[in-house]
Amino acid sequence: MTAAYTLYAKPGFTATTIERLCSEARISNRAFYECFGGREELLQALHERCVGESLSVVAKALQDAPNTLDGRVRAGIRAYVEFTTADWRRARIMHVEVRRSGDVLTLSRQRAVDAFARLVEDASADFPPGPRLNRRLLALGVVGGLQELLIEWLLSEDQPDIDELVAVAVHIFHRSLGTG
Template identity: 35%
Template sequence: MSDSSRHTGGNTTSRSRRRGYRGLSAEELRKQRHQRLISAGTALFGERGYAATPIEAVCSQAKVSTRHFYEQFGGRESILHAVYDALVAEMESIIRNSLTSGRETLTQRVADTIESSVFFLLDDPRRGRIVCIEAVGVSEAMEKKRRETTHALAEIIRRYAELMADAGTLPQRDYRLPAVALVGMFNELVAEWLTEQTGLSAAEMAREAKILFRAMIFGAQHYEATDGSAPPLDENSA
C-alpha cells in the first residue's frame, strides 16, 4: 500500500470514529436523545403523572436505553426539572414576544400576554399539568425552582405595572406582592381547569384570566398610592 493510500485510509478511519449512527457525531446523537427524552417526559408526566411514570417508561417512549438516560440525567426528578425548565422557557418566550409586539396600549399588551400564557398551558393540557400540578410538592429542590419561576414571572408583571404607573394608568406603589399574587392566581386557574369541570374551553379560560387581570387594573385606579403611611381602609372606603 502506498503512503498516499495509507494516508487516505487513516483519514477514513478517523472520520468514522468521529461519526456515529446515520452519519451523526456523538454530540449530535446525544442532543437527539436528550430531545427525545424531554418529549417523552413531557408526554408521560403530563398524561400519566410524574409519580406513575418510571424511568423505564420514559426510556421506552423515547427509544433510548437506560444507560444513555443516565448519561444525561441523574434520575427521574432530574428529567422532571429539565421538562419543567423547557416549558417555562417556552412560556417566557411567548411572554417576551407578546409584550414587545403590536401597537396596542401597554395595558392591552399585558392583558393579551396573560391570556396567551394561560392558553399556552391549557392548549396542550400536559403543559399545564406538569407546571401547575405534577411539579408541586415533589421535593425541596423542585419547590425552590417553582418559587424562582413564580418570582421571575412576577418580576415581569411588576416591571410592566411600574411602566403603567409611570404612564398614569396605575397609582405609584410597590407592585411586587400584587404581581406574585397574580401569578399564584393564574396557577390556580390552570389547576382548576385541569382538575374540575369548569364548563369552559381552554380559550375561554384564558380569556377569563385576561378579564381578571383587567379587573385588577381598573380596580387599582380607584385607590390612592400606597407608601406605607396611609391609614387602613375602612368599610366605607373599600
C-alpha cells in the same frame, strides 16, 4: 424528553418510574442516566423548557401590545394562557406536576414565579401605581392567582373557557394593582 413530557403529564410525575420512561422512549436505563441524574432532573429540564418558552411568548406579546397598561395586561395574560393551554401536558407539568414533585423542584418553581412576577412588574412600571402596597408582592399575588386559574382549568370537570380565564385574570391584575 418526549416520553417524559407525556408520562409526567399523565399518569403524572409520582407514577412514572425510570423503567417506564425508558421503555416508552425505547432507551436503556444506562442511556437515561448518561443524560439525567434521575427523574427529578428530567422533570426540572422539562419544566425549565416550558417556562422558558412561555416567557418568550409573553415577552413578545408585551413588546407588540398597545402601550397602555390595559393593552399590556390583556396581551401578556392572553399570550400566557393561550400558550399554556395549547397543550394540556405543558399546563400540567408547569402547574400541577412541578408541585407534586415535592421539595425537589421548589427552587426551579420559585425561579419561574420570580421571572413572571418581574414581567408583571415591568409591564406595569411605567404607569401610576395604585395602592401604596409593595408592587413586588402584588405581582407575586397576581402570578399565583393566574396559576390557580390554570389549575382549575386543568382539573375541573366543567372546564372554564379560555376567554373567561383571561377576563378573570385581567380583573385580578387591575384590582390587585389598583389600576382598574
